[in-house]
Amino acid sequence: MxxxxxxxxxxxxxxxxxxxxxxxxxxxxxxxxxxxxxxxxxxxxxxxxxxxxxxxxxxxxxxxxxxxxxxxxxxxxxxxxxxxxxxxxxxxxxxxxxxxxxxxxxxxxxxxxxxxxxxxxxxxxxxxxxxxxxxxxxxxxxxxxxxxxxxxxxxxxxNPNRRFTLGDSGLVLPYDKLGDPRRYLARTFLGRRTVAHQAAIGCRFRCTFCGVAAMFGGTTVLPAVARLERDLRYLKYELGADSVQFFDHNFFDREQDMIPLLEVMAKLEMPWWCYARSDALLGLSESTWKLVRKSRLRMAYIGAESPSGQMLKEIRKGTRPDQTLEVAELCRRNGVIPEMSFMVAPPENTEEETELTFEFIRDLKRINPESEIIVYIYTPLPESSKHEKDRNKRPGMALLDLNGEPVVFPKTPEEWMEPRWVDYACHADAPWLTDKLRRRILDFVTVLRCRFPTVQDLRSPPWTKRSLSAMASWRYRQRRYDRPWELNLANRLVRLRMPQVSGL
Ligand code: B12
CATH class of the missing domain: 3.40.50.2300 (Response regulator)
Incomplete structure (x- = not known):
């Protein structure tokens, strides 16, 4: 044999x-x-x-x-x-x-x-x-x-790239290989037993900063309706999951293709979280939104990135700042929390862009106070890491460090292990950031997350969140972000969850 x-x-x-x-x-x-x-x-x-x-x-x-x-x-x-x-x-x-x-x-x-x-x-x-x-x-x-x-x-x-496929063996994934798969179900704000699942793969957009575009080169493949239904039924009825976090690269695609998938989810009624784009959500008709509500979408992670239309164009985001504000309002009306991520401190106009982003976040919070905000440092991908279709097509400006020297990316896995490069990969620091700006960003984020504690934090009791919010409100109101020592102290005791670290 x-x-x-x-x-x-x-x-x-x-x-x-x-x-x-x-x-x-x-x-x-x-x-x-x-x-x-x-x-x-x-x-x-x-x-x-x-x-x-x-x-x-x-x-x-x-x-x-x-x-x-x-x-x-x-x-x-x-x-x-x-x-x-x-x-x-x-x-x-x-x-x-x-x-x-x-x-x-x-x-x-x-x-x-x-x-x-x-x-x-x-x-x-x-x-x-x-x-x-x-x-x-x-x-x-x-x-x-x-x-x-x-x-x-x-x-x-x-060797040449191969095309993407979403083959279906007709079977669910071999979860049993992980021992008891139920130990992967977690208590989250979505439910008591939230499961992670991927339905579609890829993303048809080609944002220059995004690892997904570098991986898929602007291609997306949706799952067959029967496959989604089979997988979700297994997760719900066999494993006992009560809610889903979709790890799809971008969940909402063309409306007519999404309707049958949303119908499956409306049938199963498991609260869910996904990645989405403001333009796709704004383009849904009222009847599809009815379906979205029925399917119990709780939160959509939307890459807002920047308040600057010019920067959004440069990074090929394909959405506008007014759409970010509009979708925050649309989500509010439909009971969906928008989780908006921003990239501050870009290599050009570093301070100015950062301050504009802070103001834009305040506008968003006024429109929809429930919006969750994630602040990342903009750390562009090196040109060589982009998808071959996009390489050297739109080379961004040369990246310079604080001494005006070109940023040289690591050449070995060991170099990528250095804390400064781990931070770069995590969008937590960049070689062009001054200590002063780094401090300012940290302080802004501290005041913001204390003023509006995330609903994703299940650890801290509601009263601690209310107290933190009250403590932070004068600073937030008066834009006194600098050195919020009392919030840092309180935070050390409460340890509020930070979605940019513990989220996706
Ligand atoms: C789940 C997830 C995580 C999990 C970890 C998952 C794990 N390994 O256990 C957590 C939450 C911990 C995580 C953390 C981070 N993540 Co993450 N994460 C994801 C997410 C949402 C899903 C990944 C996934 O499961 N996909 C489904 C599977 C089927 O696809 P896949 O992983 O791509 O696998 C396929 C191929 O890659 C390949 N493949 C994968 N492994 C292997 C192994 C072998 C041997 C082979 C041959 C092939 C192969 O084949 C697979 C099947 O086709 C993706 C976004 C997305 N939607 O994909 C981001 C994503 C991968 N994360 C990303 C990043 C940057 C991070 C962070 C490092 C930074 C950050 N701030 O987000 C953090 C670390 C945070 C911290 N401070 O500690 C980026 C990567 C982009 C990049 N430039 O490298 C992504 C794409 C998000 C994004 N759009 O920016 N992440």
Missing amino acids: TRLPQTLLINPTITSRSSARFPLSLLHLAAALDQSGNSTIIDGNVDRDVIGATMHAMEQNAFDAVGISVMGGPQIAPSIDVSKAIRERYPAIPIIWGGYFPTLYTDTALVAPYVDYAIRGQAEESLPELIAALTGPAVPDLAKIGSLSWKHDGVVMH
Whole structure:
């Protein structure tokens, strides 16, 4: 009997155990691999000793390859650690990196001696093909595998991108591979047992700052209605989920295509959260909004980005600031909380743009006080990390640090581990930020989040939120954001949740 290929898939730790959600990337890959082999998943968000768990799994099983999911930011260090540990103990086992980091920084990932292959973008087809090639009897013909990057005599080869698909095996994802999948259901503001799910993939927009555009190059594929219904029914009736957080890159697509999907969700009535765009929501007809209300959409994460129409044009956002304000009002009328994210401190007009954004946020809060606000630092992607269709088409201005020197992006995974680059990847800091502006942004965010505590915080009792809000109100009213020492002190005791860190 021929032996089926065995693959070990690892999601290195990126978040706390209580914030762990289904590692969807690995579940999708496991479903694809299991059609012609076997796979095992280690989820570092639940199994905190990833290296120990990996070594244990490798002692028990003769794996043919290990696949590691790597996102830029805090997941880089544990990805390096586990890759090095595997290389040291099992030097012959191929190590494959996939996910956002190797897709955006392919050459950087492959510089590492502990990364043999990188698969760019979606890998449901490429990964099983690679595993088959590595375990087959013939000398592997790697050049044929779409979206694969590999090393040939020390030179990095990039095979052409493959098209995106949303195949349907007719089965739900192999959740049982995670042990008891119910431990991934979490209490959130949406419900007592919120589940993470991805229905569609990709995004048809090509915003220059967004990792999703770099990954999908402006393509989107919606799920078949039957598939969505089958998946949600399983999650609701088999696993007991009562609410859903959609990890779709952008949930609302063309209205006529969304109606049948919304009808399924209206039938299942599970409160939900998703990514959306202001233009798409503003374009929905009244009858579709009725369906949206029936389906119990609770919150929509909308990239507002900037109050400047000019900047929105430059980053190819495709929406306008007036639409941001309008959608805040529309959401209010429909009982949906808009979660608006902004990018402050851009490399040009850094201070001016930041102050304008603060004022714009105040306008938004006036229109819809329930709007949740997330403030990120604008950290553009390096040109080389953009999708090949967009590279060098609209090169942004040269990025300069505080000394006027060009910003040089890391060339190795180890450099991306440095705290300043982890902050860059997390949109938390940039080389052109002065201490004064960094402080000012932090102070503004402190006053804002105390004045309007997030509904996503279930930890702090309502009275503490009310007290914080009362304490912060004079500062907010009078725009006295600077050095809010009393709020910082109170916050240390209350520890309000910060969606920009613990959210998505
Ligand atoms: C869930 C999620 C998280 C989870 C972690 C998930 C995990 N690994 O356990 C949490 C909440 C912790 C998280 C954190 C962060 N995230 Co996040 N996250 C997401 C989200 C919403 C969904 C990812 C997902 O599950 N997708 C579904 C699966 C099926 O798709 P996938 O992951 O892309 O996997 C496919 C391919 O990538 C590939 N693949 C993936 N892994 C592997 C492994 C192998 C071996 C292979 C071959 C292929 C492969 O194949 C998969 C199947 O096709 C995405 C946005 C989105 N909608 O995708 C952002 C996203 C990935 N996050 C992003 C970022 C930047 C972050 C942060 C680092 C920063 C931030 N401020 O948001 C933070 C860290 C915060 C902090 N301070 O600690 C960016 C990445 C962009 C970039 N420039 O790198 C995204 C795209 C959001 C965005 N639009 O900016 N995130």
